[in-house]
């Protein structure tokens with residue numbers, strides 16, 4: 001018997017679950033603090049970790065603000081906006097590749113392989129570096145290990161993009177409790193102090209993605225009615241446009257085409273972004289660019305910026321209208337509009353939203369933080385800290401299977417509330433057939449070639465029977481993360497049927513496992529640090545228990561010598577506690593445990609005696 | 620609770636009797652209450668079996684909510700449950716009383732699409748008429764709902780099925796007419 005085992009009536013401590021906004025441009029981590037979510041600052045004091053990763057020649061990857069500096073000094077070793085590459089194959093991203101300075105290795109059909117300094121990296125692997133940094137920040141701030149997280153994704157992310165995000169979490173050593181859609185998370189954060197009932201639209205324009213979601217709020221239930229968006233639309237597009245214009249301007253002025261010079265391009269990119277930001281508050285500013293002793297200065301007005309970006313801003317309006325149609329609401333029925341994402345700071349974007357929804361948009365919450373805050377609320381729901389709220393989200397894209405002639409047969413329609421399920425019975429076409437192959441696609445179009453291939457499922461080891469006799473029921477389930485799960489049952493025998501999954505895009509389980517192992521080898525120091533932290537948590541627990549036990553009558557039954565031994569062991573443990581050696585902490589912990597063994601037994605006996613007498617003893 | 624498979628019947632999962640005429644507000648209250656009980660987020664820390672039950676129950680509940688809150692989808696669900704083939708023929712046969720009307724409409728649709736003002740006026744007139752018939756069909760449908768709930772029988776269901784077929788046909792007409800007007 002030891003004090004560890006005595007239940008002092010404390011609730012078992014639930015895992016700390018953090019909420020993470022893994023953005024294209026910026027990432028943040030937040031947690032649920034007593035009653036309100038809070039963002040967690042990093043070492044520099046800012047909660048915003050730029051989603052930039054740089055791979056130095058020697059040593060650990062550099063993440064965040066320090067990596068941003070290296071965009072200019074080491075453009076070929078520094079990756080930004082990696083979220084745009086998540087869950088994609090090389091053919092999907094031809095347009096962005098023209099603008100990225102880094103190289104794609106051959107064999108990038110299913111998963112893009114970035115080639116940096118002779119090594120290869122996948123988008124989930126790079127995203128994992130960002131997550132690892134956020135995890136570290138959270139652990140340092142909270143003073144305890146953090147292994148569980150809710151991570152947000154654009155509502156319009158497809159299955160492969162969601163799976164890639166989950167993989168990134170696993171590689172970073174996080175158990176991803178849930179993927180939450182970014183606009184929904186934002187609504188959760190707003191819902192905390194806003195109306196309890198009504199219809200709310202969330203317009204989220206960030207760096208790389210655009211989402212619109214319409215929700216119905218009902219006494220703590222957040223029911224998403226519809227969602228729409230574009231996973232390739234955001235502030236990056238404004239930047240690329242300005243960059244192109246500036247490059248042409250410079251070419252005319254200097255007679256030199258700088259577009260092939262990565263250092264020049266990245267420096268200029270930073271200059272145009274700065275000008276773009278300034279034009280959100282100023283009517284006119286200057287793009288200033290110094291390069292190899294030459295200076296380029298161009299005045300730019302907000303008017304000109306607005307003319308340039310109008311077509312891009314207008315591309316957000318179609319999805320908004322479709323979303324309202326799917327939700328079955330008119331602009332008049334929308335009670336509130338919430339703005340999320342850095343690009344909604346642009347006055348013209350606000351104006352467009354105001355005009356479309358005929359409502360004054362909310363901007364009270366910091367658009368940079370609101371998604372992470374909402375993720376923390378969802379983390380609170382999952383860990384049991386938040387009881388009164390519940391999110392009912394939808395799947396953004398229809399799910400279907402390929403039928404004869406390459407036609408899609410839809411099984412689950414877009415904007416169905418998740419979890420969502422559909423079942424379909426399959427049979428064989430020829431005598432003795434052992435396999436049936438099912439091709440699952442995502443998208444709204446009628447033909448397979450116009451949708452996105454999700455995976456091929458191979459029903460294997462079917463009992464050999466005459467054609468058409470086998471009856472295999474396949475159940476498709478889109479879970480609360482928006483990820484597809486498939487199971488199959490032989491209806492004749494009732495037995496579960498083997499299904500082999502061949503995803504069209506993404507890492508295989510083995511690849512993820514390998515990356516997890518690799519990251520462990522690299523994270524040796526991390527690991528030590530973490531063991532010390534865990535030992536300290538354990539020490540806190542036992543020290544608390546001993547403290548409580550000291551107030552028990554049984555403590556007085558110990559001899560003076562036994563009590564001195566307990567005090568001595570406590571002192572030694574505290575000494576070890578403030579060192580960095582986790583073995584020592586654990587040894588001292590064990591010693592204290594031994595020293596309190598008799599105390600634990602005495603307390604147990606008292607408890608048993610009390611119970612036998614029918615009196616309840618509360619510790 | 621949380622043992623055995625969750626109910627697969629859409630009415631049973633709401634804990635209500637099979638009825639064609641439903642109070643959608645009451646249904647919504649039940650949907651939210653059951654969601655609070657079954658949604659997987661409520662069982663995130665539970666064992667695998669309980670979580671699987673929660674997932675299956677909410678998935679069925681979500682589908683049931685989508686179907687039962689809509690009178691047409693609800694009627695089709697009941698028809699299908701009673702062995703009626705609802706996909707057959709649907710919306711293909713021209714309701715006889717509309718034959719002439721549809722013929723005329725088809726004549727002017729193309730011109731209206733091309734912007735001909737007179738044709739547009741013609742289409743608008745037809746559209747108004749179709750919308751009126753549509754709302755008449757919906758009242759007739761609600762009448763059948765009530766009658767069936769009081770005394771369930773196959774005759775009522777047969778009538779309902781042909782009514783829904785006509786409705787489907789009209790809806791396609793309305794859609795085409797609206798598209799030609801924008």
Ligand SMILES: Nc1ncnc2c1ncn2[C@@H]1O[C@H](COP(=O)(O)OP(=O)(O)O)[C@@H](O)[C@H]1O
Pocket residue numbers: 022023024025026027205206207208209234235236273276277278280340341342343344345346367368
């Ligand atoms: N004041 C501003 N004016 C215009 N754009 C801004 C401003 N502040 C930030 N942005 C833009 O917002 C985008 C980043 O928004 P954020 O919500 O952090 O994106 P993500 O969710 O994609 O990480 C970038 O394109 C950035 O340039």
Ligand SMILES: [Mg+2]
Pocket residue numbers: 021023024182206207341371
């Ligand atoms: Mg964002």
